[in-house]
Amino acid sequence: xxxxxxxxxxxxxxxxxxxxxxxxxxxxxxxxxxxxxxxxxxxxxxxxxxxxxxxxxxxxxxxxxxxxxxxxxxxxxxx
Numbered sequence: 526x527x528x529x530x531x532x533x534x535x536x537x538x539x540x541x542x543x544x545x546x547x548x549x550x551x552x553x554x555x556x557x558x559x560x561x562x563x564x565x566x567x568x569x570x571x572x573x574x575x576x577x578x579x580x581x582x583x584x585x586x587x588x589x590x591x592x593x594x595x596x597x598x599x600x601x602x603x604x
Contacts, residue, residue: 538570540579566590 543550554571557564568574568588570581586594 535568535582535584538581538583540575543570543579543581 553569557569566587568582568584568586568591570583575581584591
């Protein structure tokens with residue numbers, strides 16, 4: 526399980542951080558739109574995905590994939 530957890534890395538992106546580097550944020554969203562396979566496999570912040578105070582989470586795995594990883598971890602831990 527220890528080896529899988531770094532694959533689930535995530536970071537919280539505050540609203541002020543997105544505003545401070547707005548050109549970079551726009552570039553990232555345009556690039557992700559051109560790469561639908563990548564966009565489908567990660568959890569990217571964006572309109573509709575912001576939380577409290579406009580925070581977003583950028584994660585290397587999407588919600589479905591994270592669920593599968595954690596279920597594998599719990600299955601192996603209980604064995």
